[in-house]
Amino acid sequence: MNIGASLSILLVLSTVHAFQYNQLAQYVDEHQEEYVEALRDWVAVESDSSNVLRRPELHRMMEMVAQKLQQMGGAVESVDVGDQELPDRQTLALPKVVTARFGSDPNKHTLCVYGHVDVQPAKLEDGWATEPFNLTEINGNLYGRGASDNKAPVLAWMHAVEAYQKLSMALPVNVKFIIEGMEETGSNGLEAMILAQKDTFFSDVDYIVVSDCGWLSRRPAITYGTRGNCYFLAEVHGPKQDLHSGVYGGTVIEPMIDLIGILGESSASQHQKKPLCLFFSLAEHNKTIINFIKQRTSIVCPFFTVLKVDLLAHKWRYPTVSIHGIEGAFSDPGTKTVIPSKVCAKFSIRQVPNMDPTVVEKKVSDHLHSVFSKRQSPNTLKVSMVIGAKPWLADIHHPLFEAGKAAIKRVFSVDPDFIREGGTIPISRTFQDVTGKSIIMLPIGGFDDGLHSQNEKMSRYNYIEGTKLFIAFLNELSQITEAAV
Numbered sequence: 047m048n049i050g051a052s053l054s055i056l057l058v059l060s061t062v063h064a065f066q067y068n069q070l071a072q073y074v075d076e077h078q079e080e081y082v083e084a085l086r087d088w089v090a091v092e093s094d095s096s097n098v099l100r101r102p103e104l105h106r107m108m109e110m111v112a113q114k115l116q117q118m119g120g121a122v123e124s125v126d127v128g129d130q131e132l133p134d135r136q137t138l139a140l141p142k143v144v145t146a147r148f149g150s151d152p153n154k155h156t157l158c159v160y161g162h163v164d165v166q167p168a169k170l171e172d173g174w175a176t177e178p179f180n181l182t183e184i185n186g187n188l189y190g191r192g193a194s195d196n197k198a199p200v201l202a203w204m205h206a207v208e209a210y211q212k213l214s215m216a217l218p219v220n221v222k223f224i225i226e227g228m229e230e231t232g233s234n235g236l237e238a239m240i241l242a243q244k245d246t247f248f249s250d251v252d253y254i255v256v257s258d259c260g261w262l263s264r265r266p267a268i269t270y271g272t273r274g275n276c277y278f279l280a281e282v283h284g285p286k287q288d289l290h291s292g293v294y295g296g297t298v299i300e301p302m303i304d305l306i307g308i309l310g311e312s313s314a315s316q317h318q319k320k321p322l323c324l325f326f327s328l329a330e331h332n333k334t335i336i337n338f339i340k341q342r343t344s345i346v347c348p349f350f351t352v353l354k355v356d357l358l359a360h361k362w363r364y365p366t367v368s369i370h371g372i373e374g375a376f377s378d379p380g381t382k383t384v385i386p387s388k389v390c391a392k393f394s395i396r397q398v399p400n401m402d403p404t405v406v407e408k409k410v411s412d413h414l415h416s417v418f419s420k421r422q423s424p425n426t427l428k429v430s431m432v433i434g435a436k437p438w439l440a441d442i443h444h445p446l447f448e449a450g451k452a453a454i455k456r457v458f459s460v461d462p463d464f465i466r467e468g469g470t471i472p473i474s475r476t477f478q479d480v481t482g483k484s485i486i487m488l489p490i491g492g493f494d495d496g497l498h499s500q501n502e503k504m505s506r507y508n509y510i511e512g513t514k515l516f517i518a519f520l521n522e523l524s525q526i527t528e529a530a531v
């Protein structure tokens with residue numbers, strides 16, 4: 047075929063694709079109220095994976111996911127991934143992992159969509175402006191726990207497939223789903239399931255997409271790296287029961303003082319520079335974190351650095367330690383005067399490339415025991431690592447990223463930022479290592495969605511345009527040729 051004929055075919059194809067996309071996008075616009083209602087139903091389920099008392103809700107959530115995929119005509123399986131062992135040695139059934147398949151045409155690529163429907167804890171009294179499990183729309187934002195992390199993106203993927211079905215258009219690629227309910231606590235059971243299904247469910251998967259993160263600014267983004275996370279418990283045991291701080295204070299070595307002492311000696315900051323060039327506003331980033339900056343004339347900067355480049359490097363490229371809480375500490379309002387007999391600190395260290403959780407586990411444990419032994423305390427220390435998730439980094443030159451870029455251009459008429467993510471998606475590295483497939487992260491969350499925080503939200507705009515983005519991405523994927531891979 048001569049060049050002229052090839053160009054004509056390409057032109058016709060691209061006109062057909064544009065026409066199809068416009069029809070699908072119009073369908074999405076016309077059905078957005080239904081999509082918001084679907085999100086309302088999902089947000090209403092308190093699927094908190096960190097609270098064992100909420101486990102029935104989590105099971106119910108997984109059933110709702112399976113039901114939705116079945117209604118869409120998928121070949122659905124709810125996979126039992128066993129039990130979770132709790133710190134007190136009791137066991138609890140893990141939520142099932144839901145898989146589904148739409149299409150099995152050997153002449154098409156197969157995309158696997160990963161997402162999760164468990165959430166972090168949330169209570170109105172934490173400072174939410176609205177009930178966290180009652181989706182509430184204010185000024186175009188849909189507020190609710192799990193709205194952005196990760197219920198709306200999971201639904202948006204389902205709606206993207208559904209739009210093709212409803213308009214009787216063939217899916218451009220085969221689509222598989224793998225949806226779990228333990229992401230927020232380290233994806234318990236999922237790694238073993240992926241290993242077990244490597245040669246079955248994953249055998250025909252060409253690419254994996256994850257939409258469990260957010261943009262860096264108002265500009266759409268593609269994410270090519272995440273930090274890992276090692277989560278630790280450090281318990282200090284002392285007297286056999288809590289003590290009156292007046293009667294016993296000054297006579298006993300307090301477990302809390304030991305604990306704070308070893309934690310204080312174990313956190314440090316790092317400052318390094320690396321050039322980056324992105325559409326990122328320091329002012330907007332700061333606004334989401336400090337709301338009082340304008341009202342005070344002298345303020346101590348809450349960040350390690352005021353340089354944009356350094357700030358991004360600290361978000362993505364360097365490890366960090368965060369102390370999350372101390373179990374056993376008195377935290378209610380009031381002035382209880384007690385010496386807690388046993389306290390347990392929860393802290394995590396975000397991992398960056400070349401860090402190995404097993405090495406980190408040993409180093410942290412050795413370090414804390416060494417600092418503790420110098421205190422010559424009669425109390426005892428126990429350190430355990432309860433999550434050990436590796437970082438993930440992709441090759442952005444893979445055609446998958448070109449497909450993502452083209453889809454973003456189609457929907458938003460701009461080029462995306464290529465970014466990394468400071469947070470962790472525990473299973474991303476396992477997907478890469480076990481299946482050997484290429485992974486892309488295509489976020490639709492906003493930079494200010496407040497994940498894990500009070501007033502988490504997903505904007506209606508991002509939810510609806512995000513659905514269109516996934517539609518466009520399916521089409522772009524279908525055009526990846528063997529030669530390009």
Ligand SMILES: CC(C)C[C@H](N)C(=O)NCC(=O)O
Nearest residue numbers: 195230258259467469470471
């Ligand atoms: C922004 C993160 C990658 C979102 C993810 N769902 C998450 O919260 N993971 C757990 C974590 O602590 O990073």
